[in-house]
Amino acid sequence: xxxxxxxxxxxxxxxxxxxxxxxxxxxxxxxxxxxxxxxxxxxxxxxxxxxxxxxxxxxxxxxxxxxxxxxxxxxxxxxxxxxxxxxxxxxxxxxxxxxxxxxxxxxxxxxxxxxxxxxxxxxxxxxxxxxxxxxxxxxxxxxxxxxxxxxxxxxxxxxxxxxxxxxxxxxxxxxxxxxxxxxxxxxxxxxxxxxxxxxxxxxxxxxxxxxxxxxxxxxxxxxxxxxxxxxxxxxxxxxxxxxxxxxxxxxxxxxxxxxxxxxxxxxxxxxxxxxxxxxxxxxxxxxxxxxxxxxxxxxxxxxxxxxxxxxxxxxxxxxxxxxxxxxxxxxxxxxxxxxxxxxxxxxxxxxxxxxxxxxxxxxxxxxxxxxxxxxxxxxxxxxxxxxxxxxxxxxxxxxxxxxxxxxxxxxxxxxxxxxxxxxxxxxxxxxxxxxxxxxxxxxxxxxxxxxxxxxxxxxxxxxxxxxxxxxxxxxxxxxxxxxxxxxxxxxxxxxxxxxxxxxxxxxxxxxxxxxxxxxxxxxxxxxxxxxxxxxxxxxxxxxxxxxxxxxxxxxxxxxxxxxxxxxxxxxxxxxxxxxxxxxxxxxxxxxxxxxxxxxxxxxxxxxxxxxxxxxxxxxxxxxxxxxxxxxxxxxxxxxxxxxxxxxxxxxxxxxxxxxxxxxxxxxxxxxxxxxxxxxxxxxxxxxxxxxxxxxxxxxxxxxxxxxxx
Numbered sequence: 238x239x240x241x242x243x244x245x246x247x248x249x250x251x252x253x254x255x256x257x258x259x260x261x262x263x264x265x266x267x268x269x270x271x272x273x274x275x276x277x278x279x280x281x282x283x284x285x286x287x288x289x290x291x292x293x294x295x296x297x298x299x300x301x302x303x304x305x306x307x308x309x310x311x312x313x314x315x316x317x318x319x320x321x322x323x324x325x326x327x328x329x330x331x332x333x334x335x336x337x338x339x340x341x342x343x344x345x346x347x348x349x350x351x352x353x354x355x356x357x358x359x360x361x362x363x364x365x366x367x368x369x370x371x372x373x374x375x376x377x378x379x380x381x382x383x384x385x386x387x388x389x390x391x392x393x394x395x396x397x398x399x400x401x402x403x404x405x406x407x408x409x410x411x412x413x414x415x416x417x418x419x420x421x422x423x424x425x426x427x428x429x430x431x432x433x434x435x436x437x438x439x440x441x442x443x444x445x446x447x448x449x450x451x452x453x454x455x456x457x458x459x460x461x462x463x464x465x466x467x468x469x470x471x472x473x474x475x476x477x478x479x480x481x482x483x484x485x486x487x488x489x490x491x492x493x494x495x496x497x498x499x500x501x502x503x504x505x506x507x508x509x510x511x512x513x514x515x516x517x518x519x520x521x522x523x524x525x526x527x528x529x530x531x532x533x534x535x536x537x538x539x540x541x542x543x544x545x546x547x548x549x550x551x552x553x554x555x556x557x558x559x560x561x562x563x564x565x566x567x568x569x570x571x572x573x574x575x576x577x578x579x580x581x582x583x584x585x586x587x588x589x590x591x592x593x594x595x596x597x598x599x600x601x602x603x604x605x606x607x608x609x610x611x612x613x614x615x616x617x618x619x620x621x622x623x624x625x626x627x628x629x630x631x632x633x634x635x636x637x638x639x640x641x642x643x644x645x646x647x648x649x650x651x652x653x654x655x656x657x658x659x660x661x662x663x664x665x666x667x668x669x670x671x672x673x674x675x676x677x678x679x680x681x682x683x684x685x686x687x688x689x690x691x692x693x694x695x696x697x698x699x700x701x702x703x704x705x706x707x708x709x710x711x712x713x714x715x716x717x718x719x720x721x722x723x724x725x726x727x728x729x730x731x732x733x734x735x736x737x738x739x740x741x742x743x744x745x746x747x748x749x750x751x752x753x754x755x756x757x758x759x760x761x762x763x764x765x766x767x768x769x770x771x772x773x774x775x776x777x778x779x780x781x782x783x784x785x786x787x788x789x790x791x792x793x794x795x796x797x798x799x800x801x802x803x804x805x806x807x808x809x810x811x812x813x814x815x816x817x818x819x820x821x822x823x824x825x826x827x828x829x830x831x832x833x834x835x836x837x838x839x840x841x842x843x844x845x846x847x848x849x850x851x852x853x854x855x856x857x858x859x860x861x862x863x864x865x866x867x868x869x870x871x872x873x874x875x876x877x878x879x880x881x882x883x884x885x886x887x888x889x890x891x892x893x894x895x896x897x898x899x900x901x902x903x904x905x906x907x908x909x910x911x912x913x914x915x916x917x918x919x920x921x922x923x924x925x926x927x928x929x930x931x932x933x934x935x936x937x938x939x940x941x942x943x944x945x946x
Contacts, residue, residue: 268889312929320942322928340394389434405913407877438499442469460830461487496541509836556750557583589630645672682775685767696737704783714743714765715794792816800855812937820887822854828880
């Protein structure tokens, strides 16, 4: 059946008729609709819920309280909720201890622990490998909603800069801790959203990033102009020196990194969608800055190794390659290719223990290739199974650390010996779960235009293909971000309850390099939605599930994905969980920092991009009189990325447009308090949120909790 989106004016006419003839009664608690119409590039754009953008307005507060009350009432007595809540608690609360991380310039090491009755990780310090260690920072002694956000030790681990954020607001305030005396020093920093600390090796100070305070820049621009400052230890914030910044483009980020040998500073300027410029400064010779590459034409990720700089880049290589230059002639004209582009997408290169570790994505799964510094290929690292891995360590120290996880393989840490080519287990998650009955498949299916798309399927080994298995279909498709196999408590619990999970590698992601990314961004964004709709069709056609047993789930850009999918194809599934979404793509760039995403989505101020954005903008594509499936739309009060106005406006519009205004299939809104761009900051709060959200999905799909009669 073709999927047709009706023009807004026809939707309004249908709505008027529907109010009279379609429903026996119209709920009295529908959100007020205002006659707000913008004329953009000659097109009338209705915005009846503009008033819901202002979270400080008393009427908005009252409306949100009422919708939250309806959500809690609808989910409180769900029979699946208690099992979800208790199981989540059990799986999250256990005694755990990380492996120790060595300090660069001393024998000291840091590690973290978390007891079953604690919500937050405690930081410990060892004087040497044989030492038992001592507590240096315990966030459990802070206010309940305060969290540790960033912990950067000086190279000798005598000092640490740590950030304290609140209720998921992603606004850490950085202080300095003396690790010998455990005294918090009087030093403070400038601006807000402080982070990105990089210490000088003599402990005299550090570089950091922050945003300007309101009043320091033109009105509404304090979400932009992220700059680098230098703080000299023992001085006031007012004395901090502005070190690296931009005076022309407010959306650019600035990053400064001190090299492992302490001599060099790399200055990186970044702008979406993944474009950078690079400079080098030699601290031993007066700190003069030398440009490596400017022009914002590609992505460049540098590593200084000895007297060379190693650069991972997509410059003239959409799957990425590795270039090398000498530090005395670092300009791009002097670069030489070290590791050529391959069919696999190169994610990054780690310079560890005298070798280069190139971390690739092969069909959306990690492959790690080991090279000598001259580019000679040695071998691949033998990983436990298909999954996601990362390499870390220092160039000047012998240990090579490999983190690994997969859908049925909880997080594990190994050390790797390149001589014997063996992984040695150092730590594995003590989580109380048995994934042995779970299997993972990787399948391929055609999208609308014939493009082949990969998809991971996770389910019990005995799952049938008669359409009876309840499935979660999820994806992302944006920002060059890759969805790879990883361990998820949420997915593990879903499969324990007899369900399956499908994760599609949509265009717009980074699984296959920049061509794949660009095929799903800006004017090509519809490809992402087509890929997702085709995934649902394939799952149903192959008998993995049925429309009645299918739920779609997405958060952030994935929230945009599922809201666009359901407005384009209301018969796609039975339930929707749309979390922290973007839904008003005509005005998204006006909220907070969101204009930094214009490189990814485009901006409706541009006439051509307005056409693309308005064509799929979920808030504008709800069609009155449509029989929408059950929906749960989630936003967070402290979300620093996607303003909860998107969730409020879309929930109001979808409930109004639904054929019976959400009376048959509920359309619920949950605006989470004390939460940011994710779950609550305590295990108790996260368990409550998870049990309600996924309990809602289970109820809509007719799933029972294990042991439920």
